[in-house]
Amino acid sequence: MKTLVRFNFLKNRALIFSVLGFHAFVALLAPYLRLSSTDSQDSAALLQGPSLNHWLGTDSLGRDVFSRLLHGGRPSLVIAFAATAISCLIGIVIGSIAALAGGWIDEALSRVIDFMLALPTLILLLLISSFFGQDPLILSVALGLMYASPIARVARSATQTLLARDFIRVARLQGGSRISILFGEVLPNVWRVMFTEVAMQFTWILLAFSSLSFLGLGASPPTPEWGLMIAESRSYMTLNPLLVIAPIMMLASLVLAIQAMVDHE
Amino acid sequence: MITTLTQSQILGFSNVTVRIKNEARDSRPILEAIGLQLERGETLGIVGGSGSGKSTLLRLAAGVLTPGLVLDQGEVTTVGKNLLVATPAERSNIYGSVVALVAQSIGESLTPHLTVLSHFRDTVSGEAVDERVLESLAEVGLGGEKYPYRYPHQLSGGERQRVLLALALVRSPQLLLLDEPTSALDVSIGSEVLTTIDRLQRSRGFALVCVSHDLGVVSQISKRIAVMNQGRIVELGQTSQVLRSPSHEYTKALVSSIPKLDQRIRESSSQSNETVLVCRGLGIVRGQTTRAIDSLDLEIKQGEVVGIIGESGSGKSSLLAAICGLIPLTSGSLKNGDGYDLSTALHLRPSKILSSIQMVFQNPDDSLNPARTVEQSLSRYTHATKTQICEALNSVGLGEEFLSRRPREMSGGEKQRAAIARALLANPQLLLLDEVTSALDVTVQAAVLTTLADLQRTRNMSIIIVSHDIALVASFADKIIVLRNGKLIEQGSVSAITKSPADSYTQHLMMLSAQRSLT
Numbered sequence: 001m002k003t004l005v006r007f008n009f010l011k012n013r014a015l016i017f018s019v020l021g022f023h024a025f026v027a028l029l030a031p032y033l034r035l036s037s038t039d040s041q042d043s044a045a046l047l048q049g050p051s052l053n054h055w056l057g058t059d060s061l062g063r064d065v066f067s068r069l070l071h072g073g074r075p076s077l078v079i080a081f082a083a084t085a086i087s088c089l090i091g092i093v094i095g096s097i098a099a100l101a102g103g104w105i106d107e108a109l110s111r112v113i114d115f116m117l118a119l120p121t122l123i124l125l126l127l128i129s130s131f132f133g134q135d136p137l138i139l140s141v142a143l144g145l146m147y148a149s150p151i152a153r154v155a156r157s158a159t160q161t162l163l164a165r166d167f168i169r170v171a172r173l174q175g176g177s178r179i180s181i182l183f184g185e186v187l188p189n190v191w192r193v194m195f196t197e198v199a200m201q202f203t204w205i206l207l208a209f210s211s212l213s214f215l216g217l218g219a220s221p222p223t224p225e226w227g228l229m230i231a232e233s234r235s236y237m238t239l240n241p242l243l244v245i246a247p248i249m250m251l252a253s254l255v256l257a258i259q260a261m262v263d264h265e
Numbered sequence: 266m267i268t269t270l271t272q273s274q275i276l277g278f279s280n281v282t283v284r285i286k287n288e289a290r291d292s293r294p295i296l297e298a299i300g301l302q303l304e305r306g307e308t309l310g311i312v313g314g315s316g317s318g319k320s321t322l323l324r325l326a327a328g329v330l331t332p333g334l335v336l337d338q339g340e341v342t343t344v345g346k347n348l349l350v351a352t353p354a355e356r357s358n359i360y361g362s363v364v365a366l367v368a369q370s371i372g373e374s375l376t377p378h379l380t381v382l383s384h385f386r387d388t389v390s391g392e393a394v395d396e397r398v399l400e401s402l403a404e405v406g407l408g409g410e411k412y413p414y415r416y417p418h419q420l421s422g423g424e425r426q427r428v429l430l431a432l433a434l435v436r437s438p439q440l441l442l443l444d445e446p447t448s449a450l451d452v453s454i455g456s457e458v459l460t461t462i463d464r465l466q467r468s469r470g471f472a473l474v475c476v477s478h479d480l481g482v483v484s485q486i487s488k489r490i491a492v493m494n495q496g497r498i499v500e501l502g503q504t505s506q507v508l509r510s511p512s513h514e515y516t517k518a519l520v521s522s523i524p525k526l527d528q529r530i531r532e533s534s535s536q537s538n539e540t541v542l543v544c545r546g547l548g549i550v551r552g553q554t555t556r557a558i559d560s561l562d563l564e565i566k567q568g569e570v571v572g573i574i575g576e577s578g579s580g581k582s583s584l585l586a587a588i589c590g591l592i593p594l595t596s597g598s599l600k601n602g603d604g605y606d607l608s609t610a611l612h613l614r615p616s617k618i619l620s621s622i623q624m625v626f627q628n629p630d631d632s633l634n635p636a637r638t639v640e641q642s643l644s645r646y647t648h649a650t651k652t653q654i655c656e657a658l659n660s661v662g663l664g665e666e667f668l669s670r671r672p673r674e675m676s677g678g679e680k681q682r683a684a685i686a687r688a689l690l691a692n693p694q695l696l697l698l699d700e701v702t703s704a705l706d707v708t709v710q711a712a713v714l715t716t717l718a719d720l721q722r723t724r725n726m727s728i729i730i731v732s733h734d735i736a737l738v739a740s741f742a743d744k745i746i747v748l749r750n751g752k753l754i755e756q757g758s759v760s761a762i763t764k765s766p767a768d769s770y771t772q773h774l775m776m777l778s779a780q781r782s783l784t
Contacts, residue, residue, distance in 0.1 A: 166626035167634045167642070170684070172611050173589055174646035174691055175619045184645060188636040 013264060019257040023250075027073050035067040038224045047239045057240050059233055068224035069246050073254065075219045076226065079140050080206040086144025087205075088198055091151025096186055098152070099159035100178065110156070116149035122211060129217035139218065143205050151197060158193040162186050199262045203255045210251055226251045270342055275440050275472045276303040276326055276364075281339030283321060283330070283496075295321055295334055297496045305439065308466060308473040310483030310504065312519070313493030314706035315677075319476045320369070322493070323442050325349075326474060327366040328356055343440065361388060365433035367426075369444040374429055375417040381428055382413035389435055397435065405431045406461050423454035427461065434465065441466075443475040447482050451576045452733060452777050459485050478706065480523060481781035484508060492516045522711035524737040526763050526778060530711075531570070531718035533743050534725065539567045539602055541621075541694050541727045542588065546597035549580070549587050549751075557583035559751040560597065565695065567602070570721060570728045572742030572759075574735050574774065580751040581731045585697045588729070589624045590614070602694075620647075620691035627700040629680035633672040639683050640668040647690040657686040661716055678709035682716070689720065696721075698730045702737070714741060735778040739763050747771045 036054075042062035049057045056065040098109035128142045162168060163186070171181050212218030213227030221228065226247035233243035270277050283296040296318045303309055313319045321331055325341050328348035341348050344363055346355060368374050375384060385398045395413070402412055405427040417425060426446065433441060446462065447455030463486050466473050477483045483490060483504075490507045492500040492515065500513040511517045524530065542565040549558040557580045565571055573581050586592045588599065590611045599607040605618055626632050633642050643654045655665055661682040672680055681701060688696060698717070702710035718741065721728055732738050738745060745762040747754040747770065755768045766772045 166628060166631040169591055169626065170624070170632065170687065171646055172591070173619065173622070173624060174687075175616050176646045177612065180646075185634055189634065192636070 011260075011264070016257050016260045016264065019253055020261060023073065023254050023257070026070050027077050030070045030074065033070070035070060036064040038063065038068045038071050039222055040064075047236055047243075049240060050242065056242050056246055059229075059240075059243055060236050065229075065240075065243060065246065068229060069226075069250060071224040072226045072229055072247060073250060075136070075223055076206050076209045076213070079136055079143065079209050080202055082136075082140035083143035083147065083205045083209075084198060084202045086141060087146075087148040087151055087201060088194075090144065090148040092155045092187070092190060092194065094148070095152035095155025095157075096159040096182060096190060099156045099163060100182060100186070106156075109152075113149045113152050113156075116146070117153075119146070121146050121208065125208065125212055126215065126217055129212060134217060134220045139209070139212070143208060147201050147205055147208075151194070151201060154197045155190055155194060158190045159186055162189050196262050199258060203258050207251070207255060270302075270344065273304050274302055275305045275307075275344065276474070277301070277340075277342040278322075278325075279340050279342075281325065281341060282337040283318075283325070283334050284337050286333055286335050293496065294337065295496050296325075299339070299498060301491065301498065301501075303440070303472055303474065306470045306472055307489065308487040309475070310487030310490045311474065311476045311493060312478065312480050312483050312490065314478065314708065316495075317493040318496040319493050320444055323366070323444050323474060323476045326440075327364055327442055328359065329366075361433075361436040361438060363438055364440045364442065365436070365438040366442040367429050367433050367444065367446065369448065375420075375425060377417055380414050380416055381420075384428070384432060385435060388432060398431075401431045401435045402428070404434070404465065406457075407431065421454075422450050423458055426450065426458050430458075430462065430465075434469070434471075437469070438471060440472045440474070443473070445477050446475065448477070448479070452735070452781070453576065453773070455482070456485075456777050456780060462486055479781075480508070480519065480707075485781070492519065518708050522707045524711075524714075524734060524740045526736045526739050526775075528740055530714050530737075530740045531721065534568055534722050536566045536568045536743070541565050541567050541602045542599075542607075543602075544588075544597060544599045547584075547587070547594060547599060548596035549583050549592065550595040551583060551592070556751050558587065561751075561753050563746070563753075565727050565729065567694065567727055568721075568725045569744065570730065570742045572738035572745045573729065573731045573748060574733075574738050574745060575748035577733070578750070579748040581748055582699055583751075584748070585624060585699050585729065585731055588695075589622050589697055591624075621694045622697065623688035623691050623693035623695075624697040624699065625681070625684050625688050625701050628704055629677045629684060630672070630704075632684040633680055635672050638669050638671055639675075643683070643687045643690060647687065649690045653690065654686075657690050658683070660689065660720060661686045662712070676709075678705050678713060681705060681713060685713075685717065685720075689724075693726060695727045695729070698728060700732055701730075703733065710737075717741075735774055736781075739778075747774070 040063065042058060044062070045054070045058050046062045047058060047060055048054060051057070054064050054066065056069065059065055094109055094113070098106045124146065125142060129139065132138045168181060168185055171185050176184070209218050210227030213225045214231045216231065219225035219228050221232070229247045230244055237244050278299045278301040281296055281299040282294050284294045299322060311319045311322065321334065324331055328351065330336060330349065336349055343359060346359060348356065348359065351359065382395070382398055386394065389397055398413060402408065407424060407427050420428065443462070447458060450458060459482065466486070473487065475483055475487055488504055490502065490504045491498045492507065492513065494515040500507060500511065500516045507516060508520060511520050542563070544561060544563045547558055547561040548556070551557045561584070573584065575581050583592065587594055588607070590607060594608050601607055601618065601621065611619065640651070640654060643649060643657065649657070654668065658665070658667055663679060663682050663686065667679070667683065675683070702713055705713060720726070730738060730741055739759050742759055744756065745759055746756045747762070747768065749770055755762065755766065755771050762771060763775060766775055
């Protein structure tokens with residue numbers, strides 16, 4: 001009997017890592033590649049299809065889509081990295097303190113986490129962004145705070161499992177203080193469990209920021225940003241479909257590759 | 266080569282070799298050239314250490330090849346069928362009516378949301394299902410109207426094992442396969458389950474294969490014994506003969522490693538009159554109201570080894586945890602030899618007091634931080650130098666190469682030795698051992714106990730050893746304490762407790778232990 005080999009894109013290691021490599025290369029080196037400027041407007045060539053001069057054509061202001069596309073991941077990635085770092089820091093500290101302290105402290109922190117989880121993230125982000133403006137720093141902190149609660153929850157249960165293990169008991173018997181047990185025994189092991197959760201959070205934050213830009217409250221024009229690019233070109237989709245399809249492909253491939261990599265670990 | 270079974274045979278293995286999938290051909294197989302025949306109505310016990318391949322063999326007899334393994338060569342035959350090439354329909358026909366398997370983990374083998382009766386509905390069909398179920402439950406000692414409607418969480422461990430047994434036997438198989446039938450049960454409950462199995466085997470006449478790490482269990486219900494080591498059957502013969510005059514080196518080591526009531530692992534050493542621990546009227550309440558320990562008096566002298574025996578739930582582990590300060594006392598007093606109050610919370614104790622009492626735990630996989638090397642684990646809280654660590658490792662029989670190893674690169678026995686070395690680095694006066702060898706193979710257990718005996722002698726430490734294995738405690742301790750439901754039932758020297766126990770419960774425990782021992 002002939003065996004059928006199904007090619008599973010999400011399980012192909014080489015493919016996942018080459019997509020991730022491509023995104024890393026583009027995000028890091030886009031400004032140093034000899035691309036046409038992202039802002040220069042060519043009023044003689046609006047909404048053109050792909051050509052030798054403009055590989056993916058031009059948008060409604062005559063800007064080069066290819067160049068904007070390659071630059072378009074940078075703002076979201078910077079904010080996603082910053083926000084993930086913030087949410088990790090807050091989440092792991094709160095989660096492990098809750099588990100370590102127990103009693104009413106645990107109870108109180110857990111209710112705070114539940115409360116944060118119950119908030120509608122995107123609406124709250126819209127509110128923050130319209131009050132405080134589209135400052136990347138404020139957005140990173142807001143995203144970091146908002147996405148800290150799932151991390152705190154996982155960190156809390158991971159710490160609880162760890163605390164019941166015998167090597168923690170031995171550390172207490174041998175005179176380890178709570179702080180040294182937290183940093184020496186608990187956190188290094190919590191981190192191992194957390195990696196998956198953190199990587200997934202990163203992709204959610206990436207998508208959240210792009211959604212915010214799409215709604216006009218994330219990155220501000222004329223910054224090239226995928227979410228913003230989709231929003232700006234929506235009305236011209238029929239004239240040059242690539243205007244919308246290309247940024248969607250970039251965003252989707254990045255998010256999928258990260259999630260597939262996490263599954264692979 | 267195709268072998269067919271004769272009329273009188275029920276199971277045949279011919280030259281069976283099983284390997285890990287995609288592994289090189291010169292690596293050691295999981296099972297190597299296994300040849301075995303079982304007559305109808307015959308009982309066979311298979312013993313061996315962990316990784317010996319005994320469970321793989323048993324699963325193969327049930328027609329299941331453990332995922333990740335491949336059958337390299339050979340055949341497994343049950344009543345004329347090569348089970349491994351049987352179609353799913355044929356296999357489900359064979360399974361239950363010809364062969365039945367009772368798997369090891371009794372906790373996971375029953376579906377939590379189904380009653381006992383519903384479990385049978387998948388297996389039994391036709392008329393008068395309920396009557397047949399009641400009948401087969403009564404046969405395994407679960408008679409009466411109440412059991413069919415209970416859920417698994419309403420059953421004790423012994424009752425679950427009996428339900429599994431009834432499930433396996435309800436379609437009257439000709440061959441029953443048991444994987445570690447008593448390893449999750451207390452000695453007394455395990456012994457009752459074995460008696461039931463033995464009675465059923467005699468009355469129904471099915472053939473039986475029982476796998477266990479415990480020679481005592483296997484010898485109780487099987488006429489023949491196969492000893493496995495590293496994927497091979499190294500010895501096969503009549504139970505009494507294998508036990509009395511083992512011929513293979515491994516079997517000899519296995520038989521001599523089993524602790525016996527009347528055989529010392531450790532020679533009693535001189536004890537001083539100095540006490541290291543005094544408890545008076547000790548009480549521990551766990552949870553809301555459960556009395557784990559009830560008004561217990563205990564005194565331990567320097568250099569004395571005290572053994573604690575009792576069933577699970579008797580409060581053994583709670584007592585140890587309270588003595589070292591991991592759980593608080595509810596009443597009574599606990600002092601060390603100098604009169605320091607040991608009810609003080611751990612983080613308030615001076616470091617000298619802290620290090621004077623150390624504990625080694627049951628599960629070696631849990632005792633070392635997986636993120637650290639042995640050197641880091643051993644030095645972090647003891648602040649020992651590298652030379653001191655090397656010395657401690659040497660004293661437990663581990664070389665310097667272990668300094669840089671991580672727990673995942675070590676065997677269970679090695680991890681437990683490293684955990685003992687860590688306790689020793691604190692230089693304790695009193696060492697608490699909570700079932701330290703129960704996760705280890707018998708031969709490894711014997712080596713670890715010998716090491717501990719040497720260390721006790723050279724350092725003149727006091728030790729409290731807790732184990733479910735009465736013979737082990739009796740062969741290691743100077744004095745035995747019997748606990749039941751948190752109360753001290755009896756205490757005395759080893760010979761007094763083992764030879765002439767005063768309390769009826771102690772007598773019962775000693776009888777069970779003698780039953781399990783091999784003579």
